[in-house]
Amino acid sequence: MKTVLITGATSGIGLACARKFAENGDRLILTGRKEGLLSEIRKELTAKGAEVITLAFDVRDRDKAKQYINDLPAEWQEIDVLVNNAGLALGLEPEYEGSFEDWETMIDTNIKGLLTMTRLVVPGMVKRNSGHIINIGSVAGDAAYANGNVYCATKAAVKTLSDGLRIDVAHTAVRVTNLKPGLVETNFSNTRFHGDTERAATVYKGIKPLTGDDIADVAVYAANAPEHVQIAEVLILATHQGSGSVISRQA
Numbered sequence: 001m002k003t004v005l006i007t008g009a010t011s012g013i014g015l016a017c018a019r020k021f022a023e024n025g026d027r028l029i030l031t032g033r034k035e036g037l038l039s040e041i042r043k044e045l046t047a048k049g050a051e052v053i054t055l056a057f058d059v060r061d062r063d064k065a066k067q068y069i070n071d072l073p074a075e076w077q078e079i080d081v082l083v084n085n086a087g088l089a090l091g092l093e094p095e096y097e098g099s100f101e102d103w104e105t106m107i108d109t110n111i112k113g114l115l116t117m118t119r120l121v122v123p124g125m126v127k128r129n130s131g132h133i134i135n136i137g138s139v140a141g142d143a144a145y146a147n148g149n150v151y152c153a154t155k156a157a158v159k160t161l162s163d164g165l166r167i168d169v170a171h172t173a174v175r176v177t178n179l180k181p182g183l184v185e186t187n188f189s190n191t192r193f194h195g196d197t198e199r200a201a202t203v204y205k206g207i208k209p210l211t212g213d214d215i216a217d218v219a220v221y222a223a224n225a226p227e228h229v230q231i232a233e234v235l236i237l238a239t240h241q242g243s244g245s246v247i248s249r250q251a
């Protein structure tokens with residue numbers, strides 16, 4: 001049984017990871033911003049026999065993150081798996097027309113929030129010579145697509161930070177995985193289009209997208225691979241998606 005900390009566990013891929021790791025018999029530290037949702041999820045999973053604690057904080061709030069991680073009860077301090085999932089896209093506009101505020105939010109969450117959690121959790125892993133960081137990157141980090149600019153750049157940063165961390169912990173048994181999903185139907189597009197659900201629905205029109213469960217399956221697989229195997233990076237696309245910008249839609 002592993003202790004798994006998941007950021008952004010209230011929705012989509014993070015929630016699917018919470019359910020799949022619980023099914024796998026692991027115990028969970030679930031974090032997110034929505035305290036009410038976190039407690040509902042805790043109830044759901046504890047009813048199925050999982051051990052779960054929840055921490056409500058925004059990954060952009062470094063002081064809060066520090067406080068919550070440092071104040072974990074002694075029996076929860078040894079985190080085996082950190083799933084750096086909290087993240088978002090905001091807007092889909094040419095780079096020369098994007099919103100400064102959206103850019104700040106994406107950079108602060110997807111890059112700086114991920115780095116904060118890494119900095120807080122990984123020293124314990126290095127000290128124990130054991131642990132696994134699973135970063136949720138994206139196909140968007142492999143190559144920019146039209147109007148994706150800053151979001152794509154944040155996911156390219158997740159790839160580089162994953163590669164850098166993997167190098168920096170190579171003398172230990174700590175493993176680093178960068179999961180790079182393509183189109184996954186979650187709340188992602190609603191958030192990207194600031195609540196425009198009609199526009200969000202068009203993203204998944206004419207193609208069977210991935211689900212959060214599809215990504216969570218890979219995360220659980222990577223976390224349970226034999227100790228000498230490091231699943232460094234996985235690109236997971238919907239079958240009719242050729243790349244970040246090539247999607248074959250049926251009429």
Ligand code: NDP
Nearest residue numbers: 008010011012013033058059086087138181184186187188
């Ligand atoms: P969702 O919007 O369904 O879930 C995002 C989760 O991140 C929510 O729990 C959200 O909480 C949380 N979150 C966002 N900002 C913060 C913050 N500042 N502090 C704490 N939690 C936060 O989208 P997905 O599940 O799709 O997204 C999860 C990750 O997967 C993201 O990193 C995304 O970039 C990545 N991804 C998604 C793909 C897709 O097609 N859906 C493809 C490739 C990668 P809240 O509800 O409070 O905002």
Ligand code: 8X3
Nearest residue numbers: 138139140182183244
């Ligand atoms: C989310 C997937 O292709 O919309 O990272 O950027 S995509």
